[in-house]
Amino acid sequence: MSNPSLQGSIQVPGDKSVSHRSIIFGAIAEGDTHVKNFLRSNDCLATLQAFRQMGVSVDEEKGELIVHGVGLNGLTESSADLDMQNSGTSTRLLAGLLAGQDFTSHMVGDASLSKRPMGRVITPLTEMGAELSATEGHLPMTVKGQPLHGINYRLPVASAQVKSAILLAALTAKGETVIEEPLPSRDHSERMLDLFSPESIERTGDKIHIRPGYPLKGQEVTVPSDISSAAFFLVAGAIVPGSRITIESVGMNPTRTGIIKVLEQMGADLTIDSIETAGEPMANLTIQAGPLKPFTITEKDIPALVDEVPILALLAARADGVSTISGAAELRVKESDRLAAIATEFKKLGIQIEEKPDGLIITGSTKPFQVADKELESYGDHRIAMTLKVASLLADQAVHIQDEDCMAVSYPDFTKDLNQLLRK
Numbered sequence: 001m002s003n004p005s006l007q008g009s010i011q012v013p014g015d016k017s018v019s020h021r022s023i024i025f026g027a028i029a030e031g032d033t034h035v036k037n038f039l040r041s042n043d044c045l046a047t048l049q050a051f052r053q054m055g056v057s058v059d060e061e062k063g064e065l066i067v068h069g070v071g072l073n074g075l076t077e078s079s080a081d082l083d084m085q086n087s088g089t090s091t092r093l094l095a096g097l098l099a100g101q102d103f104t105s106h107m108v109g110d111a112s113l114s115k116r117p118m119g120r121v122i123t124p125l126t127e128m129g130a131e132l133s134a135t136e137g138h139l140p141m142t143v144k145g146q147p148l149h150g151i152n153y154r155l156p157v158a159s160a161q162v163k164s165a166i167l168l169a170a171l172t173a174k175g176e177t178v179i180e181e182p183l184p185s186r187d188h189s190e191r192m193l194d195l196f197s198p199e200s201i202e203r204t205g206d207k208i209h210i211r212p213g214y215p216l217k218g219q220e221v222t223v224p225s226d227i228s229s230a231a232f233f234l235v236a237g238a239i240v241p242g243s244r245i246t247i248e249s250v251g252m253n254p255t256r257t258g259i260i261k262v263l264e265q266m267g268a269d270l271t272i273d274s275i276e277t278a279g280e281p282m283a284n285l286t287i288q289a290g291p292l293k294p295f296t297i298t299e300k301d302i303p304a305l306v307d308e309v310p311i312l313a314l315l316a317a318r319a320d321g322v323s324t325i326s327g328a329a330e331l332r333v334k335e336s337d338r339l340a341a342i343a344t345e346f347k348k349l350g351i352q353i354e355e356k357p358d359g360l361i362i363t364g365s366t367k368p369f370q371v372a373d374k375e376l377e378s379y380g381d382h383r384i385a386m387t388l389k390v391a392s393l394l395a396d397q398a399v400h401i402q403d404e405d406c407m408a409v410s411y412p413d414f415t416k417d418l419n420q421l422l423r424k
C-alpha cells in the first residue's frame with residue numbers, strides 16, 4: 001500500500017466543551033446570546049434539544065446560533081425524558097443546573113452513557129440539598145428540583161464536568177459556594193460565567209467562589225476550533241512521512257494545551273502563530289512530519305490532555321523509544337474504557353503496547369504497522385474511531401473500523417476532512 005502524505009490547511013469544527021456551555025449559559029441568561037462556530041455534533045445537539053424541551057427557543061441565522069435566554073428561573077419542566085444520548089458533559093452539567101429548579105427532570109442516555117459514573121455529581125449536589133435518584137449511580141436519573149444551599153467542596157478527582165455541575169447548581173443556591181480542584185481542569189465554565197455575569201464568580205489561587213443572586217446577560221460567543229479535534233491532524237501531520245499541514249484558529253486555552261507540550265517534548269516540528277482574541281485564546285498551528293523522541297506523561301499532565309490520550313498513544317507508537325502514560329485511570333470511565341480499547345486495538349495493528357491499571361507503555365517504531373487482525377473495533381467511542389482512522393494511514397494493509405459513524409459525536413465530517421488533506 002502506498003502511503004499518501006497530508007498537505008494543506010484545515011479548520012476543524014468548533015470546540016465541544018465551549019459549544020455545550022454556550023447553550024447552557026445562553027439559556028439561563030437574560031436576552032439573546034449569539035454563538036458563532038457552534039459545533040453541530042450529536043453531543044452538542046443533545047444539549048440543544050434538552051433546552052428546547054425546557055422552553056428555550058434557539059434560532060439559526062447565517063450559520064450563527066441565537067439562544068433566546070429565559071433567565072435562571074425561566075426554564076420549564078419537559079414533558080418528555082431528556083435524552084442525553086452519548087454525552088457525559090450534557091448529563092453532568094444539566095444535573096447541576098436542574099438540581100435547583102422548581103420542577104422534576106428525567107435524564108436518559110445510550111448504552112455507553114448509562115454505564116458512566118454519576119455518583120461524582122450526585123455526592124456534591126446532594127450535599128447542596130439536591131434530590132437526585134439514579135440506579136447504582138447510573139442513568140436513568142431523576143432530578144427533583146429543590147432549594148439548594150452553598151457548600152465548600154474539594155473535588156476528589158480533577159473533572160471539569162463535576163466542577164461545572166457544582167458551579168451551575170451554585171447559581172441557584174442560597175449563599176456562596178467554594179470549589180477546589182486537586183489539579184486544574186478545563187476552565188471554560190468559569191470563563192463563560194465571568195463573561196455572562198462577572199459579579200457571580202471570583203477566582204483566588206486554586207479556589208473558585210460562586211456568588212448567586214446576580215443575573216446573567218446574553219453575550220456574543222465565538223467558539224474556537226476544538227484542540228481535541230485538531231489533535232488528530234496534529235498527530236497525523238507529525239507521523240505520516242512527508243506531511244506538512246496548518247490547522248487554523250485552534251483554541252489554545254492553557255487548560256487544554258497538554259498535547260502541544262507533549263509535541264514540544266518530543267521535538268516535533270510545530271509552529272504556533274497566535275491570534276489576538278477577546279475571549280478564548282486561539283492560534284494557527286503548522287506541523288511537519290519528522291523524527292520524534294518518546295514522551296513521559298504522568299498524573300499531573302492528564303487534565304490538560306485527558307481527551308487526547310488515545311491519539312497520543314498513536315504518536316508514541318511512532319517515536320524512537322519507549323513512552324509511558326500513567327495516572328490516567330479516568331480514561332477507564334470515558335465513552336469507553338479507553339486504556340483497554342487502545343491496548344487491544346493497537347495490538348491488532350502490531351504495535352508494541354502494554355496496558356497498566358492507570359496507563360500505557362508504548363514502544364515506538366517507524367516501520368509500517370504490521371496488521372495482525374484487520375477487523376478493528378471502535379467500541380462506539382468517537383475518539384477511538386478517529387485514532388484508528390489515523391493509524392490506518394500507516395498500516396501495511398487496509399483495515400476495517402467497526403461502527404465508524406460514532407465519530408459524529410464530536411466530528412461528523414472527520415473522514416471527509418482527512419481525505420481532503422491526503423495527497424498521493
Ligand code: S3P
Pocket residue numbers: 016017018089158159160161162164186306307330
Ligand atoms: C469535559 C470534561 C472532561 C472531558 C470531556 C469534556 C467538559 O471530562 O473528558 O470530553 O466539557 O467539561 P471530565 O470532567 O470527566 O474529566
